[in-house]
Amino acid sequence: MSISGRIGLGQARGGDTDVVLGEDWTGAESTVHDDLSMGRAQRGVVSLNRSPLARKIITFNLMAMVMMVAGVLYLNPFRDSLVYQRESAIVNEAGLIADVFEARMPKEAPVNLAAGDGIDLADTLAGIKLPEGTQLYLFDTRGNLLISSDSAPTASRGTVEGLEPNKRTTLITDLLNRGWDWLTGLMRPTQSANQSFDIEKMLGALVPKVEPGKTQISTSRDPAGSTIFSVATGLYQNDRMVGLLAITSAAGEIDELVRVEREQVLQMFVVAIIVSIGLSLVLASTIANPLADLAAAAEIGSDRGARKMSPARVRIPDLTARPDELGRLSAALRGMVAALYDRIDANEQFAADVAHEIKNPLASLRSAVASLHMVKRDDQRTKLLDVIDHDVRRLDRLVSDISNASRLDSELVKEEEQSFDLMKMVGSVGKHLGEQAAEKGIDFIIDLPRDPIVISGLEGRLAQVFVNLIGNAISFCEDGDAVRIWARRRDNRVLVVVEDTGPGIPDEALTKVFKRFYSQRPVGQFGDHSGLGLAISKQIVEAHGGVIWAENIRPTDADITSEPLGARFVVGLPL
Template identity: 45%
Template sequence: MEKPRYRVLLSHPNFDERDSKSDRAGLLDWRARFGRRSPLSRKIITFNLVALGVLLTGVLYLNQFQGGLVDLRTKALESDARLIAHLVAHELAEGDRSSAIDTLRNAERTGGLRVVLYDTSGQSIAVVDPDAGEGAVPAPTGGQQSAYVAIMNDVWERLSRLFAASGAGGATGLSPETAQDVVERSLSGRSVERLLAATPAGAQVVSIVMPVMEENGGPVYGAILVSTRPGDVDSFVRAEREKILQVFALATITSIFLSLLLANTIVRPLRDLSEAAHKGGTRNARQVNPERINIPDMSNRPDEIGYLSSAMRLMTAALYDRIEANESFAADVAHEIKNPLTSLRSAVETMPYARTDADRDRLLGIIKQDVDRLDRLVTDISNASRLDSELVRDRMEPFDLAQLLSNLIAFNEELAARRGVRLASSFHAQPLVITGLEGRLAQVFVNLITNAVSFSEDGDTITIRTEELGRHRVRVIVEDQGPGIPDENLSDVFERFYSQRPDAEDFGNHSGLGLAISRQIVEAHGGEIWAENIRPAGAGREGPSQGARFVVELPV
């Protein structure tokens, strides 16, 4: 008999049976679809870079460090302003205004500060500005920048100005009128005033206004306004931002490298698995004698890829087991059908040579018996072949197992009585509820009861009882007083087409599929079924059998 040709097709949403063979191969071929580029790798890298970008944008936009730097700069500026005020107060107390102005110039040269001196009426009497005149000191630039940092800073500065222009509030320029009001407020209250202003170009300026007087109190000689140079605070913020950008660049490179490494550990095994399935499927579809599909063994990986590899290997092994079982079943079916066909053919060929009516009637009886046997065999084979799909399609529901067994015993009592056999039961008083296919399990127990009846003699008793094994398992036991089963055939009785019937029973009345179907139904429910001989306690396998016992164990 020619072995069936089979193949494995990988499902794809765009797969269509109407496509040409080349189109199908393109859908299933990894390199034809993706080449050397991996969409999964691109996704991993993109997601990681987007996450880093969001993190960087959040850090730069919130600028939590900027407020801290401004506070630190304000405190430092206040200390400098207090020191300058005390020195100027000492000079003004002695009436030496020129020495006081020299002190302001020294502060401007050493600290790069803009200092304005006011008299007690709030009028400006001296202005020292480091950015005015020939001796102006260059504003801080923050040092040499790399091209990457320069580009990123420029982008951020443009975005900052855009948000600053569209947003409301924020720092504004320190106009002379505003400075005059703050000076008068400081003189009248002898208080320290702090201001955060901005130039028209957007550079931040921190200012401190305080009265000029001796350290231990005394008269007020005026007020001073000490300001940072425009861009001084921004240079500190820019320096911190450059550090963040440098760390971001390093994190980006590291993220890309780790993403590629992660993608390689995921994509490569997935590619190997898909290519193995694809090569095996396309090769087996073309060859007359197909080879087994070898799925790579990655079960040593402690992750989902290893689990997928193990699952695919188990699935492939189960597929080949099913194929081999189907081949074996087909061979067994051919053998079982051949026997009655041979008998039927012999009877038909002998019919022309029959001389008497008795011979013809005998041959017609053989023909009818063989036809009935074929009909019964084909029916059982059809039921067995449909069983898998029905077990998967039908929905399991809870039912009372004890009530089911009671109904089956009542239904088969007439059959047993015709052979002089009594059916006895032993169930628990309370309902025994399990979840399953009630009709299919009824088929199992009917088969066991009718088999027990057929092997029993007049006066025998068949006992059907249940046992609860804890809270999760239950056993149904069917015992007869027949001849038992040869010990070497206790497992064979569940094989397809195995048939060992009583001597008094006509040959061919059973197909040998009943117990095989029963095992299939029980295993589909997650249970077990086995057979054993009943012997006296301690007799061992050498003792005479007192009957057969079939045990069905099911989950509750």
């Protein structure tokens, strides 16, 4: 895992805020760029021609609904149910009519339907009330037509109260049917408009299939596409089939019921489409518009960076009150932009500080070189050469430290964290620098826990921090002083402390020691330090999610004006 995730991004989310969605959010005037405001005003709630995401949302929502309705219409479950019920009804109706004819036949005398012996077909047929549109046909056992409801009119069946046909409009279904008929008409040969449908011919093919004790049923369509149900059954006298009876339903009665059912489905579909489009537009406005604002803000920044149009800073819309991914994205972008501007400001300040720090030794060098041409005495020339040498070494040290500091950010991002024993690393650094302290007559004390304390981070960079802190402590101490390094574990953090008995830190410098190029050194050490060590240490510690501070060691906490007994630097790192 890289340490880059901890660098430069602050908490962009606010505290207690109200939840806002889509265009309910309006940014403060100071945070919304004029170009962004103009684009939002031109776009409106949602603009389909400018928002591919909005078009996709609406299209996918409609595709799912169209497929569902198309599946319902294609499978036609209500039509299958209606067809089954109508077939069952017409079979029962044929059986009842056959029972009427059989009841009029004599029990013992022979019956010949073709000759009219035993039963008067016309008189019996006239007494039967058939539904409107239903036709009845009687055949002999050879399949010859004897009589039909066309040649011998039957009594009309009256309308039963409560069963009147419900004449409902089927505008949508009729429109779709006309469109379908037009399309299919382009692919099939045209039929004559006066082409008739021969029901007798259809029954002539159905009647021979009737066997004793069985009933035959068929479904066909007339030239207009209307469905007609046909049923053929036998007429029996004493279990002997003496004739055949066939009835046909009214053309298109089942189609009318199906159209009504389809119309209801399509009406619900139209309402669902309107609701779906409305909800899709609302959803698109809550997703596409904020994303468009974020993209527009980023594009404004890109264009401004390319053309250097305006010095004003790019403002990312604040959508952090949204409890969704767009809120997270807005917070991340705002944090990223803030971090980039902070980095730009820091680089500008760093460049200014570098220029200022380099000018001092360069001015000293220029003065020394100019004086070198004028002096005549050897001791003065030697003194000027010493100054030049000191300034050259100071410049070399300064450039090296500046180079290290400028590369630190990118190196912290690239390097990978690893787990290591912090106490072992601090102990190794202390052991190495303890020899330097011993050469100056400084007591060097290491008080570290024996148990390992494992943390995750960049071991080499943290080692650089403690080298800086311990080296600074040694540099401020004289013969007889002491430097102490100790560590303690506190809950989920570990504290590593570097103390010395040197002169301490001036109170006004406690808040400045971690600034770049700030150096509070004795006169004899002028120019030996660039003032970047503590600034680099602070940057490394904070990149690890830790803290570092400096304080003076006083004889008593009650008297803060007492002379300090030394300085203390504390590094706190998370476990």
